[in-house]
Amino acid sequence: MDTVIGIKTRLMREYYRYFSKYAKGKVPExxxxxxxxxxxxxxxxxxxxxxxxxxSYAAVIAASEKEQEYIKESEKRNLSRDCCSYSCCFNGSLLLEEGPRGVPPKPDVLIATNNQCNTLPAWWNTLADEYDVPLIVLDYPGESCDRAEAASYVKKQHEMLTEAMEKLSGRxxxxEELLRLVNNSExxxxxxxxxxxNLKTKDxxxxTLFDDINFLITARCNEDTAKLYDMMDKECGTLEDADPLSIPVFWLGYPLWYHADRYLKELMDGxxxxxxxxxxxxxLDYxxxxxxEKLFNAYNYTFLNLLQKSRDKRLHKLIEDSGAKGAIVLHNKSCKCDFVSAxxxxxxxxxxxxxxxxxxxxxxxxxxxxxxxxxxxICRG
Amino acid sequence: MPGIGIDVGSTYTKYCIAEDEKILKLFAEKTPLRQRDYFERKLEAFKEEYPGAMIFSCGYGKSNVSGIKSVNELTALAAGFYKLTGESGTILDIGGQDTKIITEENGRLKDFFINDKCAAGSGMFLTNTLELTGVSFEDIDLKEAYDSELRLSSTCAVFAQSEIVMMIADNRTEEEIINAVIRQILIKAKPLLEKTGEKSIYLSGGLSLIPGIAPFAEKILKVKCKIPENGIYLSAIGCAFMER
Amino acid sequence: MKILSMSGFIPEHISDTIRFTQYGGDRNISNYCGYASDFISRVMADDTIDGAVYPKSCDSTRILTSYLSECNKFLFQFGIPPYNVSGAKEHLACEIKAYKEAVEAHYGVRIDDIKERAEFINKRNEALRKTYEELDSLSYSDYMEKLHEMLEKPLAMQEWSGDIRKREKTGKRVYVVGSFLSDTRLAKIIEDASLTVAGDDLPESGRLVYSEPVETEGDIYLNIAGSILSMRPSPTQVSFKKTMDHDFESIRKKDVRGIIFLTQKYCEPYDYLYSVFSKEADKAGIPAVQIKVNGTEDTGKAALALEAFADMI
Known part of the structure; x- marks a missing residue:
């Protein structure tokens, strides 16, 4: 019978199977x-x-306390430290051909999107240069043009992506299979x-959430992921209620991947x-x-691809739902696109x-x- | 024919008087506020004492030394180092305004790196700290520097300033604070240094005058550090021997 | 109608804009491009400016609207398609049409001279190209100053005479790579260091002059989009290979001895580009120097670095 830890282990094993630390020289078929x-x-x-x-692997590197070494290596090869730390850290690991789980299997294709920031496609270009493989960049216009135009443009690109991936895979x-997978993601x-x-009321x-969202990122169209989260939600029913005397706050920004708790727990007494x-x-909205249309709605209207007005609306709702009385806002050196949300x-x-x-x-x-x-x-207020 | 080199720095102007391939005199004077008048008088005096001398200037204030040829400071640094040591090498120069690293080959500038506009990576950071702590530059001595655990966590001099004020309020010693600041300046230089891949370097500039700086820097930079004799005069020397 | 524009992607074919060059901004957003920051300052503080048009092409421009939303002026942001994306031309054509309609709606005007404007721009760019092709015998600083002066004027006054001060070539031929050269003192510093600029890929210069002329017959929006997308790709269009192919072809053709990479601090497309560009420059045996400036009125340590670079090459 499946357990939470059993599913997590299965998903992680599947994901890291071909990383060099575990692959024993095998390459993916x-x-x-x-x-x-x-x-x-x-x-x-x-x-x-x-x-x-x-x-995601950059986050693992930071959690394994290796990020300084890899960032320095990238800097030696002319990648400015002003650039996103995800890229400095990951590229450094590739240059040194090492990492907490080795290095991922070599890519046959690189795919970057700009529905999160404009840094990612630029970073992907450095990887394309390193591996000399095709790079596909997908442009998601977000809310900068009318919906019908955006949908048509994104559909064209998804079709182009499909064509390119059919050539690559020979399939x-x-x-129907695509729809099945999209439904899994949903x-x-x-x-x-x-x-x-459960975060509002349960202890x-x-x-756990900062770490376990990883499965939604890396395995959302896998049936196991929904199963995992369903089981975790059920388990929350057995948790204690949150301390009613503690002050509710909203964490506005990335988790701190290098920190054991992913947030500054030691400073947040009370x-x-x-x-x-x-x-x-x-x-994502599928x-x-x-x-x-499902793919368009999901990938064109990601949070970081929204205009300030829409972000404000979403955030207000989230904050209201959370009952937070204050916010801890991360002015993230690597992500000005996120910080501006606050x-x-x-x-x-x-x-x-x-x-x-x-x-x-x-x-x-x-x-x-x-x-x-x-x-x-907050207390004075 | 005599040669005179003038390196106009933000705090001190360094001079080298040379003749017949020999250095006659090396001296430094505080760079005044009214530079043009000062250098006019200086040049007049030089022309009287060393008639026919070829004079070259370099450094940030070189435009205030009018009527003579100027040279790029890094080119002069490379030439001066080679003149003094006869060696090719890598030099880390921490001056009042910035930090520079050059690699020099047979007296020619081969490559260079300059830190971004950041006070935390220059002597100015130390100058401001000395003011805050009431210590004079001449009193700094790193020979007996123990490995204090005191570290500055701010990467920016502006924020570090407030950290230093808090350290003073916390009764940290001046020695600990100054060591932490010098450590931070060297740490800022590390990424530039790593680009050269060198394992052995020379230190020059104002910071190289501090007793004990070489072993202190070695611990932080993890490379062998040497200090050439007359290290602060390298650029002035390069100017004095500049090819006519 | 005084619309401040940033970027060579903005179609001057639609309406007059004032190309943003410099401003002594007081807005200091940390880890953020100084050029964009000064742009924000000018839009917010300069009462003679009543609108702003800008791209969504990098992390700093992407969030410009967030900082400008309180200014109550006309704002329009163009999504710039990456290089070679399916449907990019058609999509950009829609954006251009939407821009035209937005200007008309906001300012209560009718724009019916797009074809004439396009013809004018074609002629202007042709004249610019003739000057650009003789760059190595001209004063680069005079060229850049006159170019910037021209781009700030209404289109009808943007006659390019090509009357640029001549300058003797030096053997130290360089190629300038970078984003918009907001402070033309940098061009002077390059010349004072006895360097000769043989070519560049700046958006207002080398990239602009090689854009294909706009066909005035047929769908004008599609044709304008095609012309804009025919420019040598900017690193913001994230095809570094294509960008570098163009640059190194020019570098080889123009017998360049050194490359000057001149960018704003916190300009991530150029920072990423530099990490691969410098490798290519190394392979080609051509020294490159990276100079970063902060904001539109900063020359940084350019003088020191450029002089030293000139001595090296």
Whole structure:
């Protein structure tokens, strides 16, 4: 009978199977794509192409305390430290041909999207240069043009992607299979949303959610993912209720991947995270009449691809639902696209200068002071 | 024919008087505020004392030394180092305004790296700290520097300033604070240094005058550090021997 | 109608814009491009400007609207398609049409002279190209100053006479790679270092002059889009291989001895490009120097670095 740990182990084993630490020289039988976090992977999976996420691995590197070494290596090869730490860290690991789990299997194709930021396609170009493989960039216009035009443009690109992946895999896309996978992703999102709704009232560790969203990112069209989250949600029913005396706060920004708790737990005595925008980023909206509309809605309207007005609206709802009285906002050196989300949050904030990968960015004493001030402000209010 | 080199730095101007391939004199004076008048008088005095001398200037203030040829500071640094040591090598120069690393081959500039606009990576950071702590530059001595655990966590001099104020309030010693600042300046230089791949370097510039700086820097930079004699005069020397 | 524009992707064929060059901005957003930051400052503070048009082509421009939304002026953002994306031309044509309609709606005007404007731009660019092809015997600083002056004027006044001060070539031929050269003192510094600029791929210069002329027959929006997309790709269009193919072809043709990579700090497309560009330059045996500036009125350590670079090559 499946257990939470059993499913997690299965999914992780599947994902890391061909990383050099475990592969023992074996290479995947199917073609390999390296993709950015909001790539329509359902298309790849339907064609039997396996995919890996350099951003996720950068998080693993930071969690394994190796990020400084790899960032320095990238810097030696002229990749500025001003660039996104995900890229500096991951590229450094490739240059040294090492990592906490080795290095991922070599790509046959690189796929980057700009529905998160414009850094990712630029980063992917450096990988294309390193591996000399085709690079496909998908352009998601977001809300910058009318919906019908955006849908038509995105559909054309998804069709182009399909054609290219058919050539790579030697298979034809089965649209029913694609729809099945999209429905799996939708199911995974539903299950995840139920799970994270426990954060407000239950004593569930934010660390668990920051870590376990990984499956939604890397395996959302896998049936196991929805099953996993359903089981975790059921388990929440057995958890204690959250301490009613603790002050609810909203974590606005990335998890700190280098930190054992992924957030500054040691500075947050008396505070409790009841909401986070990061854990909602992959709650993609797969609504639509047909599979292409579903993919369009899911991937064109990702949070970081929305205009400020829409972000404000979404954030207000999330914050309201969380009951948060204050926000801890991460002024992330690697992601100005995220930080700007906090402009109109309308809550007392502690704005921390930090980076999600590079631990040297955080001044712990200053952060402590800011969080203390936030607590005082909330209590006085 | 005598040759005179003038390296106009932000804090000090260094001079080298040379003749017949020999260095006659090396001296430094504080760079004044009114530079044009000062250098006019200086040049007049030089022309009287060393008639027919070829004079070259370099450094940030070189445009204030009017009427003579100027040379790029890094080119002069490369030439001066080679003149003094006869060696090819890599030099880390931490001056008042910035930090530079050059690689030099047979007296010619081969490659160079300059840090971004950042006060935390230059002597200015130390100057400001000395003011805050009331210590004079001449009193800094790293010979007995123990490995204090005190570290600056700010990567920016502006934020580090407030950290230093808090350290003073926490009764940290001046020695600990100054060591932490010098450590931070060297740490800022590390990424530039790593681009050269060198395992052995020379230190020059104002910081090279600090007793004990070489072993202190070795611990932080993880490369062998040497200090050439008359290390602060390298650019002035390069100017004095500049090819006519 | 005084619309401040940023980027060579903005279609001047639709309406007059003032190309943004410099501004002493007080807005200091950390880890953010100084050029974009100064652009924000000018839009917010300069009462003579009543609108802004800008691309969504990098992390800094992507979030410009977030910073400008309180200015209550006309705002329009163009999504810039990456190089060679399916349907890019048609999509950009729609954006151009939408821009035209937005300008008309906001300013209460009718825009019916697009073809004439396109013809004018074709002629202007042709004249610019003739000047560009003689770059190595001209004063680069005079060229850049006059170019920037021209781009700030209404289109009808953008006659390019090609009357640029001549300058003796030096053997130290360089190629300039970078984003918009907001501070033309940098061009002067390059000349003062006895360097001769043989070519560049700046958006207002080398990239602009090689764009294909706009066909004025047929679908004008599609044709404008085609012309814009025919420019040598910017690193923001994220095909570094194509960008470098063009650059190195020019570098070889123009017998260049050194490359100057001149960018804003926190400009991530150029930072990423530099990491691969410098490898190619190494392979080709051509020294390259990267100079970063902060904002539109900063020359940084350019003088020191460029002089040293000139001594090296």
């Amino acid at each position: 199917e073609p390999v794509a390296w993709v950015t976090a909001f790539t329509p992977v359902e298309i790849l999976k339907a064609l039997g192409i396996s995919y890996y996420y350099p951003e 034809r896309l089965d649209e 199911r995974s999102v539903e299950a995840w949303n139920l799970l994270i709704s 569930i560790s934010p660390t 505070l409790r995270i009841t909401g986070s925008n990061y854990i909602t980023w992959w709650s 609504s639509g009449e047909d599979v292409y 402009r109109n949050v309308g809550l007392p904030q502690a704005e921390l200068d930090t980076d999600m990968i590079d631990r040297e960015y955080l001044n712990l004493e200053k952060a402590k002071l800011q969080i203390e001030l936030l607590k005082e402000t």
